[in-house]
Amino acid sequence: GENVEQHPSTLSVQEGDSAVIKCTYSDSASNYFPWYKQELGKGPQLIIDIRSNVGEKKDQRIAVTLNKTAKHFSLHITETQPEDSAVYFCAAYMEYGNKLVFGAGTILRVKS
Amino acid sequence: EAGVAQSPRYKIIEKRQSVAFWCNPISGHATLYWYQQILGQGPKLLIQFQNNGVVDDSQLPKDRFSAERLKGVDSTLKIQPAKLEDSAVYLCASSLMMVRDTQYFGPGTRLTVL
Numbered sequence: 001g002e003n004v005e006q007h008p009s010t011l012s013v014q015e016g017d018s019a020v021i022k023c024t025y026s027d028s029a030s031n032y033f034p035w036y037k038q039e040l041g042k043g044p045q046l047i048i049d050i051r052s053n054v055g056e057k058k059d060q061r062i063a064v065t066l067n068k069t070a071k072h073f074s075l076h077i078t079e080t081q082p083e084d085s086a087v088y089f090c091a092a093y094m095e096y097g098n099k100l101v102f103g104a105g106t107i108l109r110v111k112s
Numbered sequence: 113e114a115g116v117a118q119s120p121r122y123k124i125i126e127k128r129q130s131v132a133f134w135c136n137p138i139s140g141h142a143t144l145y146w147y148q149q150i151l152g153q154g155p156k157l158l159i160q161f162q163n164n165g166v167v168d169d170s171q172l173p174k175d176r177f178s179a180e181r182l183k184g185v186d187s188t189l190k191i192q193p194a195k196l197e198d199s200a201v202y203l204c205a206s207s208l209m210m211v212r213d214t215q216y217f218g219p220g221t222r223l224t225v226l
Binding site: 004006031032034036041042043044045046049051089091093097098099100101102103104105 | 116152153154155156157160167168170203205211212214215216217218219220
């Protein structure tokens with residue numbers, strides 16, 4: 001069935017270190033993978049997305065990689081800052097059902 | 113550009129009462145979504161509209177939940193009667209046209225059912 005698994009559920013890093021969050025998906029026809037950041041009391045905000053015609057995309061300190069064969073994709077944040085602390089969600093577009101399915105989220109804490 | 117607006121931001125009700133949430137999407141966005149986000153989980157799609165037609169409501173508990181999008185703009189989501197397990201944040205999102213277009217989320221309505 002439709003499923004997106006996200007790991008780890010919590011991640012603590014020291015300011016300046018890198019953070020990596022990984023997701024796997026079940027629908028081999030999925031071709032759109034957004035990442036959202038959610039701060040306390042706010043709705044999710046898109047930070048980066050990738051489509052299946054590319055393997056990597058970068059935007060300043062944030063990058064996403066996609067391995068379609070293995071059906072997994074990852075978010076990489078370099079030089080983390082305290083303001084990166086939030087909950088991060090991955091999602092995958094499911095062709096069957098024509099909808100986004102979200103992972104359970106990763107709580108990222110950046111310690112200064 | 114103004115974002116997705118939702119009201120109220122918070123609501124506390126007793127079980128078996130009814131409640132309604134309102135959403136105003138980004139101007140010009142044809143597709144509107146209602147998600148339920150239970151604490152510690154990712155958003156789960158309840159219903160998707162394209163203009164004023166329902167595209168997908170397969171995850172909507174239709175015995176108690178209803179939603180409408182009059183004139184293809186604003187939308188309301190209603191719960192009647194509410195159960196304890198309906199306690200969650202209800203998020204509204206909109207996108208230009210397709211599901212694979214960027215979805216922009218509102219701030220959500222936090223519902224507590226006592």
